[in-house]
Amino acid sequence: MAWYKDRLYVATTRGNFPFMKARLPIGMDIWPVECPESPFDLDMGAEIWCYDPHEGVWEKRFKAPMIVGSHGKLIPRELGFRGMVVYTPPGRPNEPELYVSTWSPARGPGPNILRSTDGHHFEPTCEPGLGLPVTTIRTMVPFKGRMFTTPAGSRGGNPNVSGHSVVYESTDPASGEWEPVSDFGFGDSGNKTIFEMCGFGDHLYIGTFNLEGFQIWRSTVEGEKPYHWERVIEKGAYRGPLNQCVLSLYPFKGHLYVGGGIQGGGVDTQNRIGPAPPELLRIAPDGSWDLLVGETRDTPLGRKEALSGYLPGFDNFFNGYFWRMCVHDGWLYMGTFEWSSVLGYANRRRWPEAFTTIINKLTPQFLLDHSSGFDLYRTCDGKNWVPVTTDGMGNPYNMGLRTLISTPHGMFIGTANPFGPKIMPLNGDRYIPNPRGGCEVFLGSPRD
Secondary structure, eight states: OEEETTEEEEEEOOOHHHHHHHHSOOOBSSOSBOOOSSGGGSOOOOEEEEEETTTTEEEEEEEOOEEEOTTSSEEESOSEEEEEEEEOOTTOTTOOEEEEEEEOOTTSSOOOEEEESSSSOOEEOSSGGGGSSOSEEEEEEEETTEEEEEEEOOTTSOSSOOSOOOOEEESOGGGTOOEEOSOGGGGOTTEEEEEEEEEETTEEEEEEEETTOOOEEEEOOOSSSSOOOEEEEOHHHHTGGGSOEEEEEEEETTEEEEEEEOTTTSOBTTTTBOOOOOOEEEEOTTSOEEEEESOOEEETTEEEOOTTOOOGGGGOTTEEEEEEEEEETTEEEEEEEEOGGGTTTBOGGGSOHHHHHHHTTSOHHHHHHHTOSOOEEEESSSSOEEEEESSTTTOTTOOEEEEEEEETTEEEEEEEOOOOSEEOOTTOSSOEEOTTOSOOEEEEOOOO
16 A cells, blocks of 8 residues: 555455465365466456545556466456555655556566556556566665665565565666666575565665575665675574564664564465464664564573563464554554464364364364454554454454555555455355455544
């Protein structure tokens, strides 16, 4: 989501569960939603919607066009979008531009970065994939008058690992001209993807995907290219593979907050990592760091205690990501991805024995009724966190809080909810309509 010209812009992805069934090695005995033989039998074209808070009206502003794929069949040019940001060109403070990073089908030409100057027309700006064999461009960050981005995803179907973990910079993103400004993986082949980036103080910070534990690097992005980069955190802050990737970075009151996770919603079946809930850290300007939510442990830097008192995942084992953060009205908000809603459909033969023992004491229906749905927490100091919701705003099918944004009208949040249009009820024998399926957008504003 982005706030642009006094409107809310929301980019959507369609048909998530059917696409995952066709492409990813996820163990499901029964798929939660009705899936055709090919996901492209559905309307998979991604969309961008605009909300006018003054009139309370939604309007569709963009629909992915259909193109001929490499296999000779019609496919949408974009399956979804992974980032949206407002960029103001240097010297033109009254001419902000809206940029959207895309996700391309594997048989498409590659992802692009769309640009709009009016909120109605969205045009590609660059060579597909920045000239690389990738399928997505995930994050974009304006910093020091320039735009930074990085490719992700591979033609083999993994939307996260790209094989091109390089930071790219543009002084004029509208021109589509980008150049690499870091070495591959910062010199470490274990950094499979640059997953997240954020400007904080005088440095651009980068969070990686690494099977031995994420790394965080930073640079002033000044001087000769490729720029000099300094490693701030290694080995997942010494938790190792369970801190596989950085999902979110956000500055707040003099620190940079870091939310982690394991790909696949907290269960990386491909690499046999997890299930495990995420940790939350914060980094000071001098590069030192605190553990806020997580497992207290001894490290080469000394003992690190979870300052909030919370175990990983805010004491919720089913929180797989600390997915997105936002500052609003003096508070830092943190939203999660919570996966207990799929337990009733999953293939339990793949679960670790200790995990199976715990789950067998509960029923999937009990978890759906009492545990499912994303969590949203907030803090005013980084140490004391209070829950805003722990049940997906009353909808157990709201698996994740994918995006948050502060606006003059209040804070908007957007959910990930792939449970529709038809769902198989737990212990059911046929698919039925699910009126609670599909993404939702909420507005939090002060009470009168």
